[in-house]
Amino acid sequence: MQSVGANAAPPRNYYGPMSGGAGYKDSPTKDGYWKIEGATQGGNGLAVDVAIYRAAEMAQAAGSRFVEIHDAYSSRNGLRDERATLFARPAAAALHPSLCRSGKPGRCYTADVALVMRKLSGASGYEPGVAAPTYTDKYGRTVTESGFGVGSISAPIARK
Template identity: 40%
Template sequence: MTIKACLFLLAASVPAAAYAADAPYYGPMKKIDGWWGLGMKVGYDVRLQKDGSWRVDAVMRRGDALSVAMYRAAEMARAGGHDYVQFLGGSASRGGGTEAATVIARPSDVSAPPSECAGRRRDACYTAAAAEVMRILSGPDGSQPGVAIVDHVDRFGRSVFLSGFGIGKVDPGSARVAAAPLAPPAPTPQPPMHMPVSARLPDAQDRFKQALKEQQSVRGRDPRQGWTISD
């Protein structure tokens, strides 16, 4: 199956009532009624992996199977009292009149990125706020799990829907970062002991010249400069 990482979907603006009438089935996997179903199943199925992660499979005849699988993973995380859900990978495919998707996920109490990924695509491996994923995939009226809401309308008047891997992602830059320890102050340089005494202490003759210079008159008539030759 091929990876599906669709962040923005463009479509014509559609009334919310139309979405409600065509909302995909959201619930545990069940067989399709009618002879034309040929025993086909739709819905989601969750299996616990050996490493503790969830494998969420979804099959839809209409709607976005990946959105249904992601919503179910976030819903389970929230039901377990966790604020975050880590998406570790996933895939999606379409054929035979249905769309299928698989999402590998696990709940989390921290916003840190996952330490490992199950898939090859990095955009399918991240930590998301579970409540935000559910909000984005709850439909126009908030009661249609697996249906993307309209994010905004573009300059051509088309509705832009937000869905697929990347929704609800927690910005790593917003996480608290421990302050780096302060570096110790640099020691005051001391003259090496092997330096000659004449280099470390002013010469007595130089001190005498400096004192004599300070006693000389200042050329000028500005009273602030002290006494002058003409005084």
């Protein structure tokens, strides 16, 4: 039975504006990026997947085929609730960002918007922010690709 009313918990794999501790929140930053926060509850998915999907969605709405993802980080509490924050902006080309926001080359990448949306739309293709099955391993287990780096079309710059 699902709760109803103002204090109802969001659905299991909720994707939408932040509500009841799950979903996403975005805002522009002074340096021209979008600050995107994602949140999941009770171990239901990865908050960073919610944030990356939202970044791709925003880049698509801005008319871009690519999105730069910068400085993603996440944390989890004892109840397995997870929160993630990243910074993103639309990209004009399928090239690694010329400068990472943090100044650390391994902390950013450029992703293909369509690839992100396909890989993070769940098994049904209708669950934004949920990793879709990628393949089945030799033991019959479903394997997914998600988290920082999903949809990447640019190789990170080698650290010196």
